[in-house]
Amino acid sequence: MTSVLISLSSFGAAETGRHGQLWCAQLARAAGADSVEVRGELLRDAATELPPMAGLASVYSSPEGLWAEGGWLDSAALKRGIAAATTLGAQRLKMSIGAFGPGSHGSLWGLKVQLAETRVELVIENDQTVAAGSLPAMLAFFDAADRAGLDLGMTFDMGNWHWLGECPLRAAEALARRVRYVHCKGVQRLPAKWVAVPLADSVAPWRAVLRALPGDVPRAIEYPLVGDDLMAVTRDQVALLRSL
Amino acid sequence: MTSVLISLSSFGAAETGRHGQLWCAQLARAAGADSVEVRGELLRDAATELPPMAGLASVYSSPEGLWAEGGWLDSAALKRGIAAATTLGAQRLKMSIGAFGPGSHGSLWGLKVQLAETRVELVIENDQTVAAGSLPAMLAFFDAADRAGLDLGMTFDMGNWHWLGECPLRAAEALARRVRYVHCKGVQRLPAKWVAVPLADSVAPWRAVLRALPGDVPRAIEYPLVGDDLMAVTRDQVALLRSL
Amino acid sequence: MTSVLISLSSFGAAETGRHGQLWCAQLARAAGADSVEVRGELLRDAATELPPMAGLASVYSSPEGLWAEGGWLDSAALKRGIAAATTLGAQRLKMSIGAFGPGSHGSLWGLKVQLAETRVELVIENDQTVAAGSLPAMLAFFDAADRAGLDLGMTFDMGNWHWLGECPLRAAEALARRVRYVHCKGVQRLPAKWVAVPLADSVAPWRAVLRALPGDVPRAIEYPLVGDDLMAVTRDQVALLRSL
Numbered sequence: 001m002t003s004v005l006i007s008l009s010s011f012g013a014a015e016t017g018r019h020g021q022l023w024c025a026q027l028a029r030a031a032g033a034d035s036v037e038v039r040g041e042l043l044r045d046a047a048t049e050l051p052p053m054a055g056l057a058s059v060y061s062s063p064e065g066l067w068a069e070g071g072w073l074d075s076a077a078l079k080r081g082i083a084a085a086t087t088l089g090a091q092r093l094k095m096s097i098g099a100f101g102p103g104s105h106g107s108l109w110g111l112k113v114q115l116a117e118t119r120v121e122l123v124i125e126n127d128q129t130v131a132a133g134s135l136p137a138m139l140a141f142f143d144a145a146d147r148a149g150l151d152l153g154m155t156f157d158m159g160n161w162h163w164l165g166e167c168p169l170r171a172a173e174a175l176a177r178r179v180r181y182v183h184c185k186g187v188q189r190l191p192a193k194w195v196a197v198p199l200a201d202s203v204a205p206w207r208a209v210l211r212a213l214p215g216d217v218p219r220a221i222e223y224p225l226v227g228d229d230l231m232a233v234t235r236d237q238v239a240l241l242r243s244l
Numbered sequence: 245m246t247s248v249l250i251s252l253s254s255f256g257a258a259e260t261g262r263h264g265q266l267w268c269a270q271l272a273r274a275a276g277a278d279s280v281e282v283r284g285e286l287l288r289d290a291a292t293e294l295p296p297m298a299g300l301a302s303v304y305s306s307p308e309g310l311w312a313e314g315g316w317l318d319s320a321a322l323k324r325g326i327a328a329a330t331t332l333g334a335q336r337l338k339m340s341i342g343a344f345g346p347g348s349h350g351s352l353w354g355l356k357v358q359l360a361e362t363r364v365e366l367v368i369e370n371d372q373t374v375a376a377g378s379l380p381a382m383l384a385f386f387d388a389a390d391r392a393g394l395d396l397g398m399t400f401d402m403g404n405w406h407w408l409g410e411c412p413l414r415a416a417e418a419l420a421r422r423v424r425y426v427h428c429k430g431v432q433r434l435p436a437k438w439v440a441v442p443l444a445d446s447v448a449p450w451r452a453v454l455r456a457l458p459g460d461v462p463r464a465i466e467y468p469l470v471g472d473d474l475m476a477v478t479r480d481q482v483a484l485l486r487s488l
Numbered sequence: 489m490t491s492v493l494i495s496l497s498s499f500g501a502a503e504t505g506r507h508g509q510l511w512c513a514q515l516a517r518a519a520g521a522d523s524v525e526v527r528g529e530l531l532r533d534a535a536t537e538l539p540p541m542a543g544l545a546s547v548y549s550s551p552e553g554l555w556a557e558g559g560w561l562d563s564a565a566l567k568r569g570i571a572a573a574t575t576l577g578a579q580r581l582k583m584s585i586g587a588f589g590p591g592s593h594g595s596l597w598g599l600k601v602q603l604a605e606t607r608v609e610l611v612i613e614n615d616q617t618v619a620a621g622s623l624p625a626m627l628a629f630f631d632a633a634d635r636a637g638l639d640l641g642m643t644f645d646m647g648n649w650h651w652l653g654e655c656p657l658r659a660a661e662a663l664a665r666r667v668r669y670v671h672c673k674g675v676q677r678l679p680a681k682w683v684a685v686p687l688a689d690s691v692a693p694w695r696a697v698l699r700a701l702p703g704d705v706p707r708a709i710e711y712p713l714v715g716d717d718l719m720a721v722t723r724d725q726v727a728l729l730r731s732l
Contacts, residue, residue: 169411169414188433188435200409201436202409203433205405205409205411205414207379207408207409207410208409208410208411208414211379
């Protein structure tokens with residue numbers, strides 16, 4: 001059965017700041033989620049916050065790009081991500097490719113070496129930037145990774161494509177065989193910006209997108225979970241995702 | 245030439261309640277519609293309301309699902325639908341599959357027997373529920389019907405797919421060969437819900453969807469017809485649909 | 489490299505009326521555009537306004553349809569368009585097909601003769617009317633032009649498809665081989681109408697649409713350029729288009 005996760009960013013910066021990600025992770029588990037994704041950008045002090053969450057999370061999300069400005073591999077960022085995932089006992093580290101470009105191909109060998117030294121699995125996410133989220137950028141990256149003999153999987157974020165003017169259904173079809181983890185996110189358009197919403201409120205053809213992706217990979221909620229009864233809201237959304 | 249119908253629900257519950265469906269049917273015909281679809285859920289007293297509409301309607305829409313909770317065939321509901329269509333002299337009965345599921349396959353033989361006893365043609369509509377409106381549900385149902393030797397056609401509702409996060413264009417392509425009747429419905433998204441609007445106001449690629457469907461099947465207006473001069477509004481919308 | 493143009497209608501009727509298209513063309517060039525498209529409908533006096541713009545524009549946009557009501561070729565309108573383009577020294581004349589219909593096929597030979605007498609290249613644009621902007625209309629026209637031995641290219645307007653309920657991505661795929669010029673236009677839907685917006689604010693999958701089109705043809709901005717610092721706004725939008 002597909003496992004259902006919650007990206008802890010779904011609880012919002014205010015809530016995670018007030019209660020900490022451990023509290024949110026426990027709420028997520030109590031609401032029926034199989035596991036959670038811990039967010040690096042919402043940690044105030046990784047050294048004290050990560051160890052107590054050991055065993056609760058299966059994914060650590062790093063806010064750092066894997067390639068830095070200029071196109072060089074940010075080995076230190078990768079190392080920090082692997083260390084955090086290891087502390088959590090999380091199998092997976094999620095990162096975006098950052099400023100990966102044509103000049104970065106050589107560094108894929110360095111990445112390969114570094115990944116061979118850990119049991120943490122790196123999964124690459126499409127974010128909301130042209131360089132690390134548009135379809136040509138993702139295809140070019142995975143193609144280069146293939147040629148370097150790197151077997152990398154993808155975190156497919158269903159919603160981010162809209163921020164870039166990409167068609168999520170076409171993207172799903174083009175990338176399906178890479179996908180090992182899905183970020184579920186509905187979208188609506190305000191006059192000035194896209195916003196993330198629950199799947200059921202999305203203007204996107206989200207069922208068709210989900211069907212175009214592998215059905216047996218973990219799926220995470222990554223849209224705002226808010227409400228007077230946060231536990232009930234979370235339980236409902238987990239149940240919805242599980243029912244798909 | 246494609247015939248143009250009006251689903252009488254287009255006039256709204258208030259208007260049909262005030263004037264009755266007979267009055268609405270007469271207005272529809274006067275406005276140029278070839279026929280109408282009578283709505284079961286808007287009848288207050290079928291026994292007195294249906295007979296006077298005999299000859300005016302070519303479709304009767306039943307509000308009941310063909311399979312009830314638990315997945316058993318609701319033969320009584322089907323019987324009621326056939327009876328209403330017969331009273332109207334309507335060739336077609338429109339129903340959704342309700343709670344049809346994997347356990348319902350055996351009952352398709354009973355449906356076949358029951359349909360063999362009437363000249364009324366059953367057409368299955370995609371509604372706004374996952375069980376009776378999502379693409380996998382429709383494909384699974386028609387596949388099972390095929391295997392049971394049932395030659396069932398579909399009422400393709402252009403708008404309902406949006407309520408479910410399905411892509412209407414992909415759905416049209418997947419189901420085109422089943423389609424014998426089209427419910428024309430534009431859609432717009434409000435923050436909290438989808439709403440039905442005239443085709444010309446739709447955010448959907450409605451011309452592309454219509455083109456993906458058979459061009460020689462009846463098409464019905466199923467979006468709000470409102471305005472100070474209801475006859476003029478109706479005449480315009482009928483003319484638009486006829487011009488496509 | 490793809491050249492970047494600005495359709496001068498992007499500055500709005502008020503601004504072009506106040507300052508004239510020459511002023512706008514100069515601003516466009518100063519902001520980094522390679523060239524501009526002069527708009528016939530925004531000229532008050534072509535005889536005095538066009539000559540000073542000679543050398544600044546590579547496209548002249550005629551507001552007249554190439555075929556008039558009734559389906560006859562409007563040779564005079566074509567002549568006026570060619571004359572304006574010639575005065576400007578513009579290589580291209582952009583027109584829509586107007587009321588071209590099945591009865592117009594014979595007149596394609598007349599068009600062929602008329603085009604043989606000029607070095608100005610006619611490019612046909614999809615507009616916001618059913619007759620001259622829907623996908624079947626465009627395909628039927630180009631098919632007829634082919635059969636008449638006319639090698640006509642297309643101005644693909646990315647946004648206009650939405651006004652007609654067409655899918656821009658499907659249209660791009662169907663017409664890509666015809667396209668010699670692209671009008672870049674984002675869209676948003678207000679309750680009562682579609683509006684043109686910058687690409688980055690579009691609800692459409694504009695990157696996917698652009699990718700489906702030839703990458704080596706000129707692209708023009710055709711969405712509102714407004715702001716306190718019009719030069720800065722224009723420079724930014726030109727730079728964005730150039731970066732694609």
